[in-house]
Amino acid sequence: MSEIITVNLKIWRQEGPEKSGYFENYTQKITTEASFLEMIDLLNEDLNNQGLEPISIESDCREGICGTCGVMINGQAHGPRKATTTCQLHMREFSDGDEIVIEPFRAISFPVIRDLVVDRSPFDQIIESGGYISVNTGAASDANLIPVPKEAADQAFDAAACIGCGACVAACPNSAAQLFTSAKLAHMASLPQGQPERWKRTEMMVGTMEEFFGSCTNHGECHEACPKEINLDFIAFMNRDYMKAKVKNRALSGQR
Amino acid sequence: METKNKAVLDSRVPKGSLEDKWENHKFSMNLVNPNNKRKFDVIVVGTGLAGASAAASLGELGYKVKAFTFHDSPRRAHSIAAQGGINAAKNYKNDGDSVYRLFYDTIKGGDYRSREANVHRLAEVSTNIIDQATAQGVPFAREYGGLLDNRSFGGAQVSRTFYARGQTGQQLLLGAYSAMMRQVAAGSVELHTRAELLDVVTKDGQACGIVTRDLLSGEVIPHSAHAVVLATGGYGNVYFLSTNAMMSNVTAAWRAHRRGAFFANPCYTQIHPTCIPASDDFQSKLTLMSESLRNDGRIWVPEAFDDSRPAHEIPENERDYYLENRYPAFGNLVPRDVASRNAKNVVDQGHGVGPLKNGVYLDFSAAVERDGQDAISAKYGNLFDMYESITGENPYEVPMRIYPAIHYTMGGVWVDYNLMTTIPGLYAIGEANFSDHGANRLGASALMQGLADGYFVLPYTIGDGLADQLGNPAVSTDDPVFTNAVSAIEDETAKWLSINGTRSVDYFHRELGRLVWDHIGMSRNKEGLEKAVSEIRALKEEFYSDVRVLGSADTLNLSLEKAGRVSDFFELAELMAHDALEREESCGGHFREEHQTPEGEAQRDDDNFAHVAAWEWNGKDSLQTRHVEKLDFENVTLTQRSYK
Missing domain, CATH: 3.90.700.10 (Succinate dehydrogenase/fumarate reductase flavoprotein, catalytic domain)
Incomplete structure (x- = not known):
């Protein structure tokens, strides 16, 4: 049942990308029925009433699917609860008197815009470099023309469940984006529709990923932080495909 | 309130039998030849299912597209949260489904308040959507034989809903998003993120561009084009508490309305059970x-x-x-x-x-x-x-x-059969328009409509309007129509920061939502609606004099963004009340307590209200004019809906 608790917040404030940031302390009373972001909403309302600028923090759907929200809570991306986005976290995870440290996602490729808001646009650039199946509108054949084994469709879905929140990068000691990139690659490579461009797509997306992000050293922190529990095996899958792609792309272009 | 019945609303529904209308129309429309398409700039605002699919398809056709989203990434649009599925008349289950049955179910489900021709077209193209999405790699649920699975949904007695676990919207959006990103890579779509539409610009009555605010730098920027497409979603957040995302808003549609686009059936709002x-x-x-x-x-x-x-x-x-x-x-x-x-x-x-x-x-x-x-x-x-x-x-x-x-809004910007608003050159697609769901939307039909508009309707119909403009350059952004619009927006932004009252934007939004839910919610009556009008006005006055927006205009400022959105909600809420007052009947999501059957079911009045009400803006402090588009039913018989 619900109770009222008081939490001590230590929140990162930073006026802009070029400004230096600092921690500010706040105390907030809250019912355990509230969500974590509703707790911040209340704090912001109080700050606004006192004439102090509210804390910038992003969220949108508040049901764990859009990938907009995401902060480090006590050092963990999206906080302590497994398979949960920041917006789905509820205050019943915390106890009276707890200290909660809230920081933006930490990664060099995700520069801070303001307070807890970061720029994750490199993800879009990875998709732009090949995260699609090239089929113009109107060019598709009947959907049941190509049967897809249920197992393949299920695996494709498991990979496609990624919400692009960036927790994997924030949790990684190297700020690597292997989990994000491999999820998109595995989604498409699991399906017959994804085969024609499979090798080119793999090279392009991995190449773009490496322009922005660090290297993977198999810590597995990304999977631990992932709100959709994207499987680490997809990274192995991507690495295997990348190696094959190096050979196949040469062969496909006639250079054996 | 003045009701006008003059023929200002031309739905441009093609002649011919229901089955042939779309086919005939596609043939009779003007075409833009492939080499000329690149001479046209098209702005698409919003990158949800409708916007992303439209931007991708227009880019593939060769138009020069500029796509705008106020999110950090196009993939965040609220289409992503749709769970259940998407309808299509594939009849893969052999249970007697057909284009006509999907058409019929949608008309009946909408309580006979939608246009027959539009709904039939929607049912026709529904099957193409499933083909397109599957080809893009959308991982729909499958049976063990490898073929697509279906389930049934409310308002239908056949299984025609395709789904991807409980994340169908996400998977379809990622499909449309990746199709659009492919066009970004190809250079045919120019993507603008964190850019919010704050005005639609017209010249000589024709839409010629938009004004956006860069949400990071605060810069107010004009963009010109030959056509503007609004794919900016519904207005359910007027209730504050809704299943919409926190940032969902009516601003783009409303600002178009203030520039002359009629707003249709605002009282049709859907409550999700x-x-x-x-x-x-x-x-x-x-x-x-x-x-x-x-x-x-x-x-x-x-x-x-x-x-x-x-x-x-x-x-x-x-x-x-x-x-x-x-x-x-x-x-x-x-x-x-x-x-x-x-x-x-x-x-x-x-x-x-x-x-x-x-x-x-x-x-x-x-x-x-x-x-x-x-x-x-x-x-x-x-x-x-x-x-x-x-x-x-x-x-x-x-x-x-x-x-x-509150979950979905059937009302929205009025559009004709070509999805064009009452401003030539301005189009509205997806939830932002009013068109296909009548007074009530069936489950799994929102995704269908958004993608139908974006992939298979707008890319054809937009050419019909553009063909006439061949040879005309886009209006320069140095033209006074743009510079005036930009300075008006800069003034508006400065105004919010200067009020310096005592309450937050959220406070006013929450109070407004409470009023709208209490009086224009699941059931409505005359007394409550009249009360709503006066209370909304009073609260709006308070909002303009007592809101406190801190910070500055030249950085990311979430309260400042929201102030503009909430002020548009205030104006919309009042119109919703007027619309609900004028519609003296119950239909679909609009339930007037005065009009119910002895068993407590909605009682329509087809003699007087088988029409679309489209409202014309007359300036900030004037009542709006109610125009009527009569709905002709040539193919279905209007009956009292019965699900017994």
Whole structure:
């Protein structure tokens, strides 16, 4: 049942990308029925009433699917609860008197815009470099023309469940984006529709990923932080495909 | 209020039999040849299902597209949160589905308040959407033989809903998003993120561009084009508490309205029957549980009043399965408006469950017993997990608690058969327009309509309007129509920061939402609606004099963004009340207490209200003019909807 608790917040404030940031302390009373972001909403309302600028923090759907929200809570991306986005976290995870440290996602490729808001646009650039199946509108054949084994469709879905929140990068000691990139690659490579461009797509997306992000050293922190529990095996899958792609792309272009 | 019936609203529905209209129209429309397409700039605002699919398709055709989203990435649009599925008349189940049946179900489900020709076209192209999405790699659910699986949904007696677990919207959006990103890579779509539309610009009555605010730098920027497409979603957030995302808003559609685009049927709002009830006073949004749950869950309340026993202690003979009892043919699968009103009735009568007595049970125990927990988990696993993470209760063990919440808005910018608004060159697609769902939308039809508009309708019809403009350059952004619009927006932004009152933007939004929910919610009456008009006005005055927006205009400033959106909600809310007052009948999501059958069902008045009401803006302090587009039904017979 619900109770009222008081939490001590230590929140990162930073006026802009070029400004230096600092921690500010706040105390907030809250019912355990509230969500974590509703707790911040209340704090912001109080700050606004006192004439102090509210804390910038992003969220949108508040049901764990859009990938907009995401902060480090006590050092963990999206906080302590497994398979949960920041917006789905509820205050019943915390106890009276707890200290909660809230920081933006930490990664060099995700520069801070303001307070807890970061720029994750490199993800879009990875998709732009090949995260699609090239089929113009109107060019598709009947959907049941190509049967897809249920197992393949299920695996494709498991990979496609990624919400692009960036927790994997924030949790990684190297700020690597292997989990994000491999999820998109595995989604498409699991399906017959994804085969024609499979090798080119793999090279392009991995190449773009490496322009922005660090290297993977198999810590597995990304999977631990992932709100959709994207499987680490997809990274192995991507690495295997990348190696094959190096050979196949040469062969496909006639250079054996 | 003045009602005008002059023929200002030309729906431009093509001649011919229902089945031939779209085919004939495609043939008779003007075409733009492939080499000329690159001479046209098209702006698409919004990158949800409708916007992303339109931008991708227009880019593939060769138009020069500029796509705008106010999110950090196009993939965040709220289409992503649609759970249950997408309808299509594929008849893969061999259960008698057809284009005509999907058309008929949609017209009937919409309580005979939509245009026949538009709905038939929607049903026709529905099958192409499934083909397109599958080819893009959307991982729809499949059977063991490898072919696509279907399930049934409210308001239909066939299984025509395609789905990807409980994340169909996400998967379809990622499909449309990746198709659009492919065009970004190809250079045919120029993507602008974190850019919010704050004005639509017209010259000599023709749309010629937009003005946006860069949400990071605060810069107000003009963009010109030969055509502008609004794909900016619905206005459900006027209720503050809704299943919409926090940032969903009416601003783009409303600013177009203020520039001359008529706004149609604003009182048609949909209440979704299966949401998680609010748990406290400062709840920020409501979460929807997919309607597909009604396939396997049984809805009931205790027969006794104010029964506080836990669900499992209430014996079978003391439970009221009120939907199954009242509507034996459709049972738990009655359309959304019927399910919602019945839930409100039983809760109002004192049968509500849960700590705040504000819900009804959705019980899976029979399904778990019949099919096993694994089968239920395979179908709904993520929904059950989501429910548990929000409420802390395990729905495999205790029944879910649900209650209706605002979910979708059928009203929107008026468009003709070409999806063009009353401003030539300005189009509206997806939830932002009013077109296809009448007074009530069937489940799994929003995704269908958004993608139909974006992939298969707009890319054809936009050419019809552009063909006439060949040789005309886009209006320069140095033209006074742009520079004036830019300075007006800069002034507006400065005004919010200068008020320096005592209350936050959120405070006013929450209070407005309460008014709208109380008086223009699940059921409405004359007295309440009149009260709403005066109270909304009073609160609006207070908002303009007492809101406090801190910070500056040249950085990311979330309260500043929201101030503009909430001010548009105020104007919209008042129009919703007027629209609901004028529509002296009950239909679909619009339930006027004065107009009900003896059994408490919605009572339409087809003689006087078989029409679309489209409102014309007359300036800030003037009443709007109500125009009427008569709906002609040549193919279906209007009947009292019955799901018994």
